[in-house]
Amino acid sequence: MRLKLVAVAVAALAPVVAMLAYNEVALRHQRNEEVRASAAQAARQASSEVERIVEGLHALLVSVSAMPSVRHLDVQACNEALKSVAESIPNIRTIFVVGLDGRPVCGSMAFPDGVVFSDRDYFKQTLETKDFSVGTYTQSRLSDRPVLPLAMPLMEGESVKALIVSGIRLDWLQNRITERGVAPGNAVTIADGKGTIVARVPLPEQFVGTVIPDEYQHLIHAEQPDVIEVTSQDGTVRILGYRPIALPSSPLYVSAGFSKPEAFAPINRATLMNTLAIIGGALFAFLAAIVIGNRFILAPISRIAEVMEKWRNGQTTAxxxxxxxxxxxxxxxxxxxxxxxxxxxxxxxxxxxxxxxxxxxxxxxxxxxxxxxxxxxxxxxxxxxxxxxxxxxxxxxxxxxxxxxxxxxxxGSAAPIREIISAALRAHIASQDRIRLDGPDVVLPADIALPLSLVLHELATNATKYGSLGSEQGTVAIAWKHDDGRVLLVWTEAGGPAVSTPTKRGFGSVLIERAFSSKAQAQSRSDYRPEGLVFEVVFLTGEPAAKTEGDVP
CATH class of the missing domain: 1.10.287 (Helix Hairpins)
Structure with a gap:
């Protein structure tokens, strides 16, 4: 019964648990979409800021290319002008003009002897495209600091006269991104066209200058921005929004990753609280079901059962x-x-x-x-x-x-079947010579001996009135067999007047059929032959017969 009460409590809690589970799934799906949208938005914002910085420096180089001292390659005036420009703009370290042979012409600082820039990728790309270009992560030969180089051709007609070169200070770019701030667990990464990280928040000292792993290199030159779920190099699972370099006006690869554990932390806490609440509610419901069930269901039922047991044991006043x-x-x-x-x-x-x-x-x-x-x-x-x-x-x-x-x-009491038959016939036959008994020794219990005595007495009475015992020469033969707890007894009359089938049943016939209890499973048959009645009855004695030596198994 207690299990049934617990089952009722479970059935009552099941809809609540199902509703909470559905809300949990829906809430997590909604939160996942929100985080994906936020990651994409953060990537767009970071990419836009990088584009504004690069675009500002592009405009600076355009302005520098219009300066007369630069256009005429007046070294003295050019040095002074470029030095003045570099000192007024904090996000660049140097600005200088390089000839087509790769050697510096003038600049904001003195050049080391023999320095050449013709082997740099940005130098080759600018000469090839005759357009503004953004280089890759570079260790500056002038300041020995990492920079992101920018180059712009100084045109004279349709020909390139020289190149104006500058570089974004990566420490300034790193500080700019750090100042924007990111939530705990989140990350912003900026990388060049080769996948080298030029700025990152957090842990810039660990990642700046390293290359993005090969499994994520395809994101740098992807055709479209997207949002994916990745495991970052620091082992954090993040929902990553990224902006590839292939986009128009996107000089650098930018990604913004939102930590999934942090993003889902409030939901996880709510889930934990809801789970604890459900467990507590379930325990309370089970305890209440047991306590209330014991008090209002089991106790009354036990009381009724106890009274029934006392009544069965004879305490009729219970x-x-x-x-x-x-x-x-x-x-x-x-x-x-x-x-x-x-x-x-x-x-x-x-x-x-x-x-x-x-x-x-x-x-x-x-x-x-x-x-x-x-x-x-x-x-x-x-x-x-x-x-x-x-x-x-x-x-x-x-x-x-x-x-x-x-x-x-x-x-009555248990007695041998032979004694029962003799006692039943003693009152009807003066001489025992007229009775023939044939059968094994079988002891019958009291509930079988009495009905058998009644049947034999009634048969003897009818034989005295109508059958063989009514004449001096009449006889009665009684034979019985005992097999596996069942007795077959045959009453046979002979030597009396002719017998005919009675036209109606009297009380004696009914008594003979119904004397035995149902437990005996008695069956009887009467055969009214002209020479005398033959009556057969078979009944159970209550237990199987014991086998004796010589019995066939």
Whole structure:
């Protein structure tokens, strides 16, 4: 019953758990979409800021190319002008003009002897495209600091006269990104066309100057921006929005990663709290189901069962004493009324049984008195004239009285079947020579011996009135077999008057059919042959017969 109560509690909690699970899934999906949108937006913002910086420096180089000292390659005036420009712009380290041979012409600082820039990628790209270009992560030969070089051709007509070169200070770019700030667990990465990281937040000292892993190199030159889920080099799972270099006006690769654990931390905390609340609620529901079930369901049921057990053990005064509007109290009260009614019926049955017993005893007394009166009349009539006949008559009369006494008292005990048959026929046959008994020794219990005695007495009575025992030469053969707890008894009459099938059934026939209890599973058959009645009855003795030596297994 407790398991059923727990099952009821589980069934009650199941819709709540299902609804919370659905809300959890929906909330996580919604949060995932929000984080993806935020990552894409952060990448766009970082990329836009980088584009503005590069675009500003592009405009600076355009302005420098228009300066007369630069256009005419006036070294002295050019040095002074470029030095003045470099000092006023904090995000560049140097600015200088390089000839087509790669050697510096003029600049904002003195040049080391023999320095040449013609091997630099940005130098070659600018000469080839005759357009503004952004280089890759470079260790400056002038300041020995990492920079992101920018180059612009100084045109004279359709020809390139020289190159104006500058470089974004990567420490300034790093500070600029750091100042923007990122949430814990998030990251912003800026890389050049070769995948070398030029700025990163957080842990710039660990990642700046390193190359993006090969499995993510394809993102740098992807055709379109996108948002994906990756495991970053620091081991953090992030939702990454990225902007590839292939986009128009996108000189650098920019990505913004949002830490998935951090992004989902509030939901995870809410999930944990909801889970704990569900577990607590479930434990409370189970405890309440057990406590309330014990108090209001199991205890009343146990009380009713206890009263039933006491009633079965003979304590007929036991009652539940339950009252109240509750359904189980109503059941208990109804059960008490039923027990009261059964007790009243038992009392009435006992009273009726006492009255019946008194009547049976009175009847037995009267029957005995009747037999005694018949015996007294017979004694006075011919005891002196024919003592031998009188003695035989008196013995048969006493046997008949004993049989009636057994029937009226319904008393009996276990006895051998041969003794039962002899006692039942003693009152009807003066000479035992007219009875033939044939069968094994079988002891019958009392509940079988009494009905068998009644059947034999009724058969003997009918044989005396209508059959073989009504004539001096008539005989009765009784044979029985015992096999595995079942007895087959055959009553065969012979030597009497001709027998015919009766036209109606009397009380004796009904008694013969219904004398045995249902437990005996008795079956009988009567065959009214002209030479005499043949009656067969088979019944159970209550237990299988014990095998003796010589029995076939």
């Amino acid at each position: 009652r539940t004493g339950m009252t109240g509007p509750d359904e189980l109290d109503v059941v208990g009260a109804t059960f008490d009324r039923l027990l009261d009614e059964l007790d009243e019926r038992r009392r009435r049955n006992e009273q009726a049984e006492e009255e019946r017993t008194l009547l049976v005893r009175e009847m037995a007394h009267r029957v005995k008195n009747g037999f005694a009166l018949v015996q007294a009349i017979a004694r006075q009539t011919f005891s002196r004239s024919n003592p031998e006949s009188y003695n035989a008559f008196a013995e048969r009369l006493a046997a008949l009285a004993g049989t009636y006494d057994l029937i009226l008292s319904r008393e």
